[in-house]
Amino acid sequence: MGNPDEQAQAPVETVNKEKAKKRGAPLCIGLDVGTMHLACARSDTDEVKITRNVFMPIDTDDVHISELSDISYVEGADGEVYIIGSDAFKYANIFGQEVSRPMEKGLISSKEIAAIDVLTLMIKDLIGNVKGRDTYCCYSIPAEAIDEGRSVTYHERVWGSILKRLGINYTSVNEAMAIIYSECAAEKFSGIGISFGAGMANVAVAYKGIEALTFSTARAGDWIDRLTAESVGMIANRVTNLKEKYMKLAGEVKIKNKKTRRILESLYYHHEALISYTVKKIIKEFDDKVDIEVDEALPIIVSGGTSMPEGFVELFKTVISEYELPFEVSEIRKAKNPLTAVANGLLIRNMSDVKGMK
Amino acid sequence: MISLKLKIKEKGLMIEIPGMGPVRSPADIDISNIDINLVIAVLRRSGINNYNIVSVTEDGIEKTISVPQELKKKVKDKYPTDTSVDKRFDRLESMMVNLLNRKFESKTHLSEEQITNKLDRLETLTQSIVNGQKHTVVHTNKSDEPVIEEMDTMFIPDIDLDGMSMKGSSRKIIEVNEDNLDEAADLLSSITRKEK
Numbered sequence: 038m039g040n041p042d043e044q045a046q047a048p049v050e051t052v053n054k055e056k057a058k059k060r061g062a063p064l065c066i067g068l069d070v071g072t073m074h075l076a077c078a079r080s081d082t083d084e085v086k087i088t089r090n091v092f093m094p095i096d097t098d099d100v101h102i103s104e105l106s107d108i109s110y111v112e113g114a115d116g117e118v119y120i121i122g123s124d125a126f127k128y129a130n131i132f133g134q135e136v137s138r139p140m141e142k143g144l145i146s147s148k149e150i151a152a153i154d155v156l157t158l159m160i161k162d163l164i165g166n167v168k169g170r171d172t173y174c175c176y177s178i179p180a181e182a183i184d185e186g187r188s189v190t191y192h193e194r195v196w197g198s199i200l201k202r203l204g205i206n207y208t209s210v211n212e213a214m215a216i217i218y219s220e221c222a223a224e225k226f227s228g229i230g231i232s233f234g235a236g237m238a239n240v241a242v243a244y245k246g247i248e249a250l251t252f253s254t255a256r257a258g259d260w261i262d263r264l265t266a267e268s269v270g271m272i273a274n275r276v277t278n279l280k281e282k283y284m285k286l287a288g289e290v291k292i293k294n295k296k297t298r299r300i301l302e303s304l305y306y307h308h309e310a311l312i313s314y315t316v317k318k319i320i321k322e323f324d325d326k327v328d329i330e331v332d333e334a335l336p337i338i339v340s341g342g343t344s345m346p347e348g349f350v351e352l353f354k355t356v357i358s359e360y361e362l363p364f365e366v367s368e369i370r371k372a373k374n375p376l377t378a379v380a381n382g383l384l385i386r387n388m389s390d391v392k393g394m395k
Numbered sequence: 396m397i398s399l400k401l402k403i404k405e406k407g408l409m410i411e412i413p414g415m416g417p418v419r420s421p422a423d424i425d426i427s428n429i430d431i432n433l434v435i436a437v438l439r440r441s442g443i444n445n446y447n448i449v450s451v452t453e454d455g456i457e458k459t460i461s462v463p464q465e466l467k468k469k470v471k472d473k474y475p476t477d478t479s480v481d482k483r484f485d486r487l488e489s490m491m492v493n494l495l496n497r498k499f500e501s502k503t504h505l506s507e508e509q510i511t512n513k514l515d516r517l518e519t520l521t522q523s524i525v526n527g528q529k530h531t532v533v534h535t536n537k538s539d540e541p542v543i544e545e546m547d548t549m550f551i552p553d554i555d556l557d558g559m560s561m562k563g564s565s566r567k568i569i570e571v572n573e574d575n576l577d578e579a580a581d582l583l584s585s586i587t588r589k590e591k
Binding site: 077078080084085086087088089107108109110111112113114115121122123124153154155157158159161162163186187188190191198199202218219222225226245246247374376377381384385386388389392393 | 406407409419421554555556557558559560561562563564565566567568569576577578579580581582583584586587588
């Protein structure tokens, strides 16, 4: 269902010929920096690449390096070994451990400062070869959270320094605005983009490509997993794994195992609570901060990894219908691919900016 | 017993005092067991001037300890200075922090006395540089624009990839873009230009 590792196995044509011709032109990159996933879209290929933004330090006394032949890992200067990406997630689930997360609630984690070097290598691998190319990258940043006092500045600067280290020109763009760029070309980039990620829910209201309101809340997928894990007494990794494998927010869930059913039930309640909380905040922020009169109905685009389960948009529609909104809604739809919409939107914005530089 | 607290109200600064984990401001940090000179040196190196050190009695009565401004202040780049003096000053500052660090962590072959003697000599040297340094203030044209205080980048950790290597690749290709992103980028350019 929503598991990017399964999606990754889909057959893929490699490089679009039209784009290959443009290899001499400046290389534009859209880099979605998410709490759970990192996604990268490049202007010279049709592929979007993705990896899990997690790693797991392993004790080399327990596991010999030769046993890691099929595993992606980073080896440090002092012999320390970190399994990275999806492999780390799989290993952690097998051994019942929590993975290390370089990011927490949408921002660089203060607990994992040492991870920045590991993250730099993961990004280098994700972006691919840029040697000898004039390269520009738009990377995503969240808006300041309205329900938590953490600053975005440090996060933004660290990502800037990672890209600088890789020799790439960079600029930061709001994550939810990237959804508008990716999904609302037909509406001339007017709409409301909501990114339900792992660490944060980001919201942007845009009118003709111009940002009217952006904000974020610190409740999203991790919040659901944490509360569900607490309610059923298991580690959050396992809940995330079950959510990605079996979660359906509409239709019948055909799971016989009673404990799994209980977990899915708890997940459903917390999805509903998350949507309700976000909708209330959208109404309040719009009432408090938007001065412009929007005389046309706006589409709402729902995106992000947390919106992947089947039935999420239907549940969103049901919840939002219970509220009186301060704006008219033309339609509520899911992004074409909730995991790659931000990376694509950032690439569009980057290409637009680079064209403007000529 | 009196304890000491470091209070930093400004948001988003990263403070790494040896012997403690990294802390992000705003923060109240208990520094009772840490050399106050080390704390001040670390703050100065990080370009953090806006802080208070407070003594707290057992009854919870707080009293702000005044830290001399010359100790707090980091020479701003806005004032052109003799760069060679600046470099020497920075180097000495690094050496002092390293020595204080070693003293705190006791991971050195140098004795406490040797470290203290070295620190004393460095302090004397630093003082002589500070006294001898002259600043020329350059008055720039006044502007209506608000003055933006550049954030010191020193608290952003250096990225050190020396000796690190990656095996395999964690990246997965998950889709082929079907949309014409070029067209979307052109449309975005034309719309945002019009709106401006």
